[in-house]
Amino acid sequence: MEQQKKYWNKIENACCQLITCITALIRLVSKYVIGTYMHHIEYRPDAQPKTCKTLADIPGPRSLPIFGTRWIYWKFCLYKLNAVHLAYKDMFIRYGNIIREEALWNIPIISVKDRDFIERVLRHSGKYPIRPPNEVTANYRKSRPDRYTNTGLVNEQGEVWAKLRNKLTPELTSPRTIRRFLPEVNQLADDFNTLIGLARDGNNVVKGFESYCNRMGLESTCTLILGKRFGFLDGEVSDTATRLADSVTSQFRASQEAFYGLPLWKLFPTRAYKDFVASEDALYDIVSEIVDSALIDEQLSCTDVRSVFVSILQAPGLDNRDKKAAIIDYIAAGIKTLGNTLVFLLYLVAKHPDVQEKIYNEVLRLAPAGTAITAEHLHNATYLHACITEAHRYKHPALLTAISYFPENTYQFIVFSCPTFIYIYRLLPTAPCIARVLESDFEYENYQLPTGVILY
Template sequence: MPLSVIVKIWTFIVPLIWKLFKIAFSLDWVFTLFENPPKASAAAKKTLNVSEPRNFDSIPGPWPSLPIIGTQWLYMWFGPYQLHKLHFANEDKYAKYGAIVKEHYLWNYPIVHLYDKNDIEEVLKYPSKFPLRPALEAQCIYRKSHPERYKSVGLVNAQGLEWQNLRSKLISDLARPTIIEHTIKQTNIIADQFIDQVRCSIVKDSNTVPLFERLIYRFTLEGIVAIVLDQQLGSLRDEDSPMVEKLMLDTDKLFEVCHDTMYGLPLWKYFPSKAYNQLVECEDIIYDVFAGYVEQAMKKMPDYNSDLGHSILKRIVAAEGVDIRDKIATLIDIVSGGIDSTGNAIIFLLFNILSNERARTEVYREVDEVLSTGTLLTTEILQQMPYLKACVIESLRLSPVAPNVARLLEKDFVFQNYHVPAGTLVVCETGVVGWQEHHYENPRQFFPEGGMEGGRNKILFFPVPLGVGGGRCRGKGVADQEMRVVRAKLLQNFDIEFLEPLETIYKFLISPKGPVKVTVKDRF
């Protein structure tokens, strides 16, 4: 047996034996075992009105919490939940235990889930210079092992001053209205190519479009590369490109293995697990492909300091005080992160509109009234379609792609009259908030009118999936614009019907479980 394997086994076994020894000679786990019996769901949802906050250990939640594995048994093969259906598990926990729920992760590490709008608002709007978020540990370890490529663990995983430095110097411009408006021309070009590709993909006898979701992801890939890297891959013209197909598969797989390494048992820390090996493979391929495009783009702009214009690429490359490795990694993370997140949101948006007869009729009416054949969509024209904007917001509520936001508390809080100390990991279940009846009438129905002027489903604060406060997504405006442009052009050109309800799967993001089956008929 190789010495390296023996060392890994030894470093795993010794801490495990020590923890088992401490547990064996302590009765603490007996109390942990039964500390959170289920509460009646109706009573649990009521906020307690007493003067003295209850202690942290009395927060309701699943039980028993076992030694070492805590409540992780819930997500094992014999438990009631599945790791790839976490969005359903989180909703079920709210129904059983109420607006605050405590679980225990590996080594009985506590995690608190928040389901109350006011509590979530208090966390996400806390005035922190450096919001503390749990990092993707497996990805961090991989990146630290490749200093020739990565100066840091990247913007997504960085904390504190390092995070603030990368964020302020590299991506602050993404949210500027002038930048967002500038990208709409490129989005129109890519959307027109996408429409042509959909038209060519229609099977004449059945009017079906095989693997419709793959075309959507090709559009988001092509769009984000054009916007961020000032280049076109040609993925909508060359449907059989093995490089493009491999790239899409690996970006999708990366989300899946990040999910597995984060939520599953962390065996990858001690053994070369399948999930970690797949993460390494995906990271390598994505880096190799996109780094090549970044380097090509940089060679074309030797005097990038002279005229930055509205180019995202030029602004990132020209940023002072940032290592070139961080610039390349940030560009790669923006592109790879935007493919599935925006693609999933577009698929959910189309399904929600086209599966609702009222919304379907209204949206076709608005498109036909505002647009004419060959119209170049501008920000001014998009503003003339308020129903379209309302549909995007309502779809993000009903079908969130990112259903929660995690934070490490920087100070003590009181939630639902329970004391939660600083340093606790809290998960703000924003997706479940959007499904609560006391905020929305018929919350499981798609009702865009509710969010429009004078609508009935308006609440003062709703933490949409793209985030709020210091940790909000800087690409929100670009992604929103991309969704509205492609949806308008699709419905301007085609009558689309979904043949089956969408099944969803949780793999770090909520994604449609393909294949997505549709019929597409040309309107002209």
């Protein structure tokens, strides 16, 4: 027994020595290899292997089963549906540059505000970018085949979207169209300035300035798309113009409630869905009156102001229903974007009197009083261009939240008589809700964003 014990002790000692020799050999080889390798690269003793975080690690509001994070907009909860811009402003302060929310059934939705990253995502989109559709609009249009052949340019995907885009947008996006539209924009700007001048009180304060900007958005968008003035900038607005304005406002509100609220409209027609249907029907009826009148006109001519309208009506290979739907989409998309842009940019200019003075002097030098504004004037207004670019860079994520920076809904601006101001803003519309479904994996701030994630 004693001999057996000695035998196992010898084996144990031998094993220990063998392990010690192997360990020493490994250390020696490692030291040699690493030492040789470090002659060619910089050695960083604090370097650590990079590990990417997952979607689950992205900060955001607490998620509930099934309901996701939609509870934050419920009554008596954190945020309000009529102030979504304030909700995102607060969440970006709370959670940082990237936020994770969850839609119903806990589908993750990621929001970012980094312009460079957003640009990278947009540039890496495929031939047919995948955009989350507006479900309430798509659902309604599918239920009305008598009026719509598809869900429209904004909501369609793939080849159908590409066909609509190629046939309906060339004239609208052409620089030639903008140049031809310039004289009408000059008149629009003069009318807007006159309207603001009449709205000022004795202290140069304009109350409810946003509503006047929205009227400018309505008038300019309708003039560009429909080829005629509607009188939104006049003292008294016509009945048709009032119906159009009310329909657009109602459509936006109903879409917001349907988008952020519980989708009970999928089960039964909720109030929001009924309001949306009513506004969509009214828009369709108004546009139909204008389109049908133009189609009956045998002497339809493509004047400078009507070029976009005529190009849509004469687009080959499209049903008239597609053309009417495109006009409705263009009007709805253009009105609020221009209104928000005017509010935001004019606010920043008004907050910096020195910048305001430089802009005014540049414009006065290029186009003295009484001089018609031309494309060349706009091209040479370098300081004005720089200010607009800087304004978008400085607070671009706040484009949607412009209204929150005005205390008590009161605004004060110096009224310019130069129409250049308005024309430049028309070239830079606000797009507060750009979304993509990622078509490939992305990494942002050490977070791994997989294919198929919805990114706002």
